Amino acid sequence: MTTLASPLAALRADFPGLAGTWHYLDTAATAQKPQAVIDAASNAMGRDYATVHRGVYARSANMTVAFEAARRKVARFIGAAEGEIVFTRGATEAINLVAQTWGLANLKAGDRILLSTLEHHSNIVPWQLLRARTGVEIDVCPLTPDGRIDLDIAARMLTREHKLVALAHVSNVLGSTLDVKRAADLAHGVGAKILIDGCQAVPRLAVDVAALDCDFYVFSAHKLYGPTGIGALWARAEILDAMPPWQGGGAMIDRVTFAETTFAPPPARFEAGTPAIVEAIALGAAVDYVSAIGLDTIHAHETALVAQCRDALRAMNSVTLFGPEDSAGIVSFALEGVHPHDLGTILDEEGVAIRAGHHCAQPLMDHLGVPATARASFGIYNDEDDVAALVRGIERTKRIFS
Structure with a gap:
């Protein structure tokens, strides 16, 4: 995996909810709060x-x-x-x-x-x-x-x-x-x-x-x-x-x-x-x-993470990606043979938090032909380590279900 320069990496320290090695990839559901807030x-x-x-x-x-x-x-x-x-x-x-x-x-x-x-x-x-x-x-x-x-x-x-x-x-x-x-x-x-x-x-x-x-x-x-x-x-x-x-x-x-x-x-x-x-x-x-921080800076940061995440997941033959290549801060996907809830549970054991479900968009799930998707979503505090942790967790899940 290529190394992604993370100009916002230092901002992670502003978020007490991210203390330790927790990889929070559920910002589309709700964002962590900086100490200033x-x-x-x-x-x-x-x-x-x-x-x-x-x-x-x-x-x-x-x-x-x-x-x-x-x-x-x-x-x-x-x-x-x-x-x-x-x-x-x-x-x-x-x-x-x-x-x-x-x-x-x-x-x-x-x-x-x-x-x-x-x-x-x-x-x-x-x-x-x-x-x-x-x-x-x-x-x-x-x-x-x-x-x-x-x-x-x-x-x-x-x-x-x-x-x-x-x-x-x-x-x-x-x-x-x-x-x-x-x-x-x-x-x-x-x-x-x-x-x-x-x-x-x-x-x-x-x-x-x-x-x-x-x-x-x-x-x-x-x-x-x-x-x-x-x-x-x-x-x-x-x-x-x-x-x-x-x-x-x-x-x-x-x-x-x-x-x-x-x-x-x-x-x-x-x-x-x-x-x-x-x-x-x-x-x-x-x-x-x-x-x-600046919204242009935030958007560029998240765009780079999305590209890296999509590239890594695309390399897995068992993963189906949804949405456009230039998706804004969000990557939804499915892992063949694994329900998104099971994937989310195993990822949690690896310290990775994603959203798994219909995301309050059931008509869209019907359109996609799936009961649910797994969703990784990025924020200003994420970096390439979070993408790497997600990939490791998916690889472990594949081994468990193989």
């Missing part, structure tokens, strides 16, 4: 803790400043305006929010939604729930032979009946990357809005929602080296302004009487209740950490 969460929960937006005392005011600073960081990170960022519990909640607010207000029987074969369940089920309530129809765009959303076919499928296109920026199984700008042009060409699931994109690709020309963009913090329990919805300001509230309670109101309630403008309108204060501040720290 852990410290930000610890300080926000302890030394600095107070509520936000309500208290007139100094610590509450300071916490409010820190909370809203996190929103600004997220906005800058994806090229958005601060008032267009809604904090949610994650990408799943963000998509559900869009479905149950914008969707209910704008879609009706006879309208159509276009998804793709490779979507995560979180970008399928909310639209099916909406279909049950409104009668909208769902169409599914197929994939190219190498596992990309086939935008040539999408162009032929789209009609004026389509009101929404909802697609993944990067597949969580195949690592294939969508040409978002072209997809947006196609959607807008028939008068549809477009929502992009950016969970696997924001940790490794520079995202500028204005340049992409999408209408909604969602992602989760925990895949961006941040905490669980928080994510973000971006939508164009004029769309957010027209969307009705989703949940009722504190913080999202203008004035409440028993006769009627008026609602706050976005983003507060969509953030009912005491927010995830600690998590938001830790997300801001994660954005700072990733931004300091």
